[in-house]
Amino acid sequence: MSAVPEVNVRSGVEERDPATVCQEVPNPSTRMTGAQMVIEALKAEGVEVVFGYPGGAVLPLYDALYDSGLRHILTRHEAGAAHAADGYARATGRVGVCIATSGPGATNLVTGIANAYMDSVPVVAFTGQVALPLLGRDSFQEVDITGITLPITKHNFIVKDLQRLPRTIKEAFYIARTGRPGPVLIDIPKDITQTEGYYRYPKEVSLRGYRPIFEGSIEAVEQAAEEIVRARRPVLFIGGGVTISNTWNSIREIVELTGIPVVSSLMGLGNFPGDDPLFLGMVGMHGTYAANMAVSECDLLLGIGVRFDDRVTGKIDEFAPNAKIIHFDIDPAEIGKNVRVDVPVVGDLRWSLSALLECLKDDDFVACDHRRGRGRLDEWQETVTRWKTERPLTYRQSDPDAECSIKPQYVIEEIYRVTDGNAVVVTDVGQHQMWAAQYYTHKRPRSFITSGGLGTMGYGLPAAIGAQVGRPGEVVFLVSGDGSLLMNCQELVTASEQRLPVKIAVFNNMYLGMVRQWQEFFFGKRYSHSCLNGSADYVKLAEALGCNGLRVTKARDVRAGLERAMSLNGPVVIDFRICPEENVLPMVPAGGSLAKMMGCFPEG
Amino acid sequence: MNSETIHTLAVLVENRPGVLARISGLLSRRAFNIESIAAGPTEEPDVTRITLVVRGNEDTLGQVTSQLGKLVDVIKIADMTSGNCVHRELALIKVAAPEERRRSIIDIVEIFRAKIVDVHKEALVIEMSGEETKIDALLDILKDYGIIELARTGRITLGRGPVPAKAST
Ligand SMILES: Cc1ncc(C[n+]2csc(CCOP(=O)(O)OP(=O)(O)O)c2C)c(N)n1
Numbered sequence: 001m002s003a004v005p006e007v008n009v010r011s012g013v014e015e016r017d018p019a020t021v022c023q024e025v026p027n028p029s030t031r032m033t034g035a036q037m038v039i040e041a042l043k044a045e046g047v048e049v050v051f052g053y054p055g056g057a058v059l060p061l062y063d064a065l066y067d068s069g070l071r072h073i074l075t076r077h078e079a080g081a082a083h084a085a086d087g088y089a090r091a092t093g094r095v096g097v098c099i100a101t102s103g104p105g106a107t108n109l110v111t112g113i114a115n116a117y118m119d120s121v122p123v124v125a126f127t128g129q130v131a132l133p134l135l136g137r138d139s140f141q142e143v144d145i146t147g148i149t150l151p152i153t154k155h156n157f158i159v160k161d162l163q164r165l166p167r168t169i170k171e172a173f174y175i176a177r178t179g180r181p182g183p184v185l186i187d188i189p190k191d192i193t194q195t196e197g198y199y200r201y202p203k204e205v206s207l208r209g210y211r212p213i214f215e216g217s218i219e220a221v222e223q224a225a226e227e228i229v230r231a232r233r234p235v236l237f238i239g240g241g242v243t244i245s246n247t248w249n250s251i252r253e254i255v256e257l258t259g260i261p262v263v264s265s266l267m268g269l270g271n272f273p274g275d276d277p278l279f280l281g282m283v284g285m286h287g288t289y290a291a292n293m294a295v296s297e298c299d300l301l302l303g304i305g306v307r308f309d310d311r312v313t314g315k316i317d318e319f320a321p322n323a324k325i326i327h328f329d330i331d332p333a334e335i336g337k338n339v340r341v342d343v344p345v346v347g348d349l350r351w352s353l354s355a356l357l358e359c360l361k362d363d364d365f366v367a368c369d370h371r372r373g374r375g376r377l378d379e380w381q382e383t384v385t386r387w388k389t390e391r392p393l394t395y396r397q398s399d400p401d402a403e404c405s406i407k408p409q410y411v412i413e414e415i416y417r418v419t420d421g422n423a424v425v426v427t428d429v430g431q432h433q434m435w436a437a438q439y440y441t442h443k444r445p446r447s448f449i450t451s452g453g454l455g456t457m458g459y460g461l462p463a464a465i466g467a468q469v470g471r472p473g474e475v476v477f478l479v480s481g482d483g484s485l486l487m488n489c490q491e492l493v494t495a496s497e498q499r500l501p502v503k504i505a506v507f508n509n510m511y512l513g514m515v516r517q518w519q520e521f522f523f524g525k526r527y528s529h530s531c532l533n534g535s536a537d538y539v540k541l542a543e544a545l546g547c548n549g550l551r552v553t554k555a556r557d558v559r560a561g562l563e564r565a566m567s568l569n570g571p572v573v574i575d576f577r578i579c580p581e582e583n584v585l586p587m588v589p590a591g592g593s594l595a596k597m598m599g600c601f602p603e604g
Numbered sequence: 605m606n607s608e609t610i611h612t613l614a615v616l617v618e619n620r621p622g623v624l625a626r627i628s629g630l631l632s633r634r635a636f637n638i639e640s641i642a643a644g645p646t647e648e649p650d651v652t653r654i655t656l657v658v659r660g661n662e663d664t665l666g667q668v669t670s671q672l673g674k675l676v677d678v679i680k681i682a683d684m685t686s687g688n689c690v691h692r693e694l695a696l697i698k699v700a701a702p703e704e705r706r707r708s709i710i711d712i713v714e715i716f717r718a719k720i721v722d723v724h725k726e727a728l729v730i731e732m733s734g735e736e737t738k739i740d741a742l743l744d745i746l747k748d749y750g751i752i753e754l755a756r757t758g759r760i761t762l763g764r765g766p767v768p769a770k771a772s773t
């Protein structure tokens with residue numbers, strides 16, 4: 001980068017912008033400080049809650065927050081604030097907001113911002129910055145946070161001119177939530193928040209370099225419909241894009257019309273009912289036999305709001321080797337990024353899927369097809385159903401009275417039962433995350449919240465807090481690990497202080513289980529630094545931080561423990577002593593072919 | 605279609621602080637092979653034009669274009685690879701020129717229609733603008749005289765005819 005010539009950037013360009021000039025008509029009633037402008041702008045955006053942590057550079061902002069009427073949740077670490085904003089956004093579909101001070105406050109947001117970026121979550125992060133005269137001098141708590149977050153934000157801003165502040169906030173929210181969503185950071189020097197100016201919030205955004213596409217080529221949709229009619233072994237592969245665009249109903253309708261079996265990425269779970277006979281499960285490294293076989297054997301793969309991550313595709317050359325691939329996505333940069341695509345359908349899924357449905361409802365199509373593909377897809381549906389019934393996800397039940405050998409899969413199934421399948425399930429990262437994906441029957445959209453692209457341990461607890469804040473009437477169940485929980489366990493205080501009734505199941509295997517599993521399979525069982533020795537007492541930890549704590553050591557007591565947890569009002573941590581050396585199966589070794597799974601037979 | 609070739613892109617961006625960092629950061633992060641990058645002001649005060657020369661196949665070019673297109677500060681990307689464009693680069697070359705060899709260097713400079721912009725008893729600074737191949741050819745000959753220092757701007761490009769890149773489709 002140092003080899004790149006720096007352009008001679010003229011200052012003052014922004015002030016000449018006609019859009020700003022006409023907005024800044026002085027109006028004495030709207031004179032206020034920059035900090036107050038932030039509050040007003042947040043209200044104008046309909047923000048109901050912000051997650052944050054104060055510090056020197058944001059003191060003026062916090063002063064304005066004090067009697068603003070805006071709900072602020074004090075997390076106990078800025079990482080918690082970023083993840084909570086992310087969890088809130090995923091659970092509600094609204095923009096999550098977090099605030100941190102300059103320097104270490106800002107850098108503490110970084111993992112959370114990267115996490116939101118990888119999973120396309122709309123978050124607006126505000127950071128304080130040292131005052132303008134101190135900028136660029138390695139001042140106390142100065143860090144170049146816009147530089148640091150350049151590759152992990154959809155866009156970021158540093159506001160050096162008070163006049164631009166309202167418009168910048170407007171643009172940030174607009175960019176965060178439109179198109180392919182993502183995190184946007186606004187860095188505000190302290191003196192900007194202290195200076196007074198005239199406030200006027202723009203009604204519209206006009207960015208000539210940012211015009212998210214909605215509609216694409218209708219010919220591409222028609223071509224997709226034709227391929228669907230022709231296909232004999234089609235598969236619908238859904239992902240997080242379906243959640244983001246709220247198009248789960250279209251997916252159901254497409255399946256009703258065509259009878260195409262459905263597989264899902266981790267991020268797509270819940271967008272199609274997990275108990276539907278045509279749902280084959282998750283695809284990829286820890287996908288089901290049926291889903292992975294269906295993708296390997298299909299003649300048409302319809303990827304919808306997916307990005308063909310390596311955890312999904314395994315060996316690229318052997319991914320869907322016999323299939324034409326149709327890719328529906330809003331982001332043209334996703335087309336052909338990882339896999340070859342035969343028919344790209346670029347556009348908002350709200351447009352492309354309804355256009356596809358129109359084609360499919362067309363007489364010509366109906367004439368050659370029947371509801372749920374009856375007749376035409378009979379053979380294919382039989383095949384996938386056979387895969388599904390012959391090789392389901394299974395595990396061997398443990399002795400109900402044996403100590404510390406509860407089967408984790410069983411705990412997930414029991415969580416499903418006590419919550420009637422209606423919980424908002426949030427996870428951390430590791431084996432427990434995969435079991436939660438596999439063994440909870442996900443039936444509702446926006447109700448499986450997990451760190452997909454970044455795989456961030458420590459995400460779960462703050463994300464669950466954000467989800468609970470966003471969906472106060474619902475049961476939020478966090479599935480965490482003994483490793484992951486400790487990465488942000490300070491947020492137990494936040495949960496108890498806010499009286500958020502989050503249920504927290506710690507899958508305590510005394511290992512960094514996923515690491516141990518890889519060491520078992522690929523490193524000759526050399527468990528290098530993956531053993532946690534069980535020295536942490538999660539019940540005492542919960543109690544020390546103001547939560548309820550329960551411990552369940554035998555399979556026989558799992559149900560009672562969960563029922564007890566459900567009956568408690570505040571946050572509760574349940575320490576489940578699970579079988580330490582249980583593995584997540586089936587498994588496609590990294591870079592292997594999806595058709596070659598290990599451990600998908602009930603008896604090994 | 606999938607063989608590696610050289611592509612030229614004209615990227616019009618907002619003239620804002622940090623915009624070059626956004627572009628160059630993205631290119632290096634995504635491991636695109638950049639032959640040259642040249643940036644400067646344009647006929648519009650708030651627009652900077654960046655000329656990128658990228659090596660890769662059609663797929664790479666598609667990725668570069670769509671990834672750059674996602675940057676909020678990028679206003680327009682025009683593919684300038686076709687023959688209907690004027691490509692130029694400027695080079696400043698400091699070459700060792702003791703009295704006895706000066707004349708022959710001056711002859712070469714004249715043949716290439718380059719210019720001498722600084723004269724010293726031990727060296728000359730030559731200014732040469734043209735297509736890269738022409739600059740390369742000059743350098744190849746001057747090599748034998750001893751090139752002390754070299755600075756090149758990287759390619760800049762305009763399409764022929766009246767239509768500007770910002771209006772191209
Ligand atoms: C922040 C972070 N550090 C390291 C990792 C690598 N990693 C992936 S899973 C895992 C183990 C997780 O352990 P635990 O939370 O106990 O879950 P388990 O696999 O035992 O269910 C580790 C260390 C990660 N994903 N995130």
Ligand SMILES: [Mg+2]
Nearest residue numbers: 481482511513
């Ligand atoms: Mg563990």
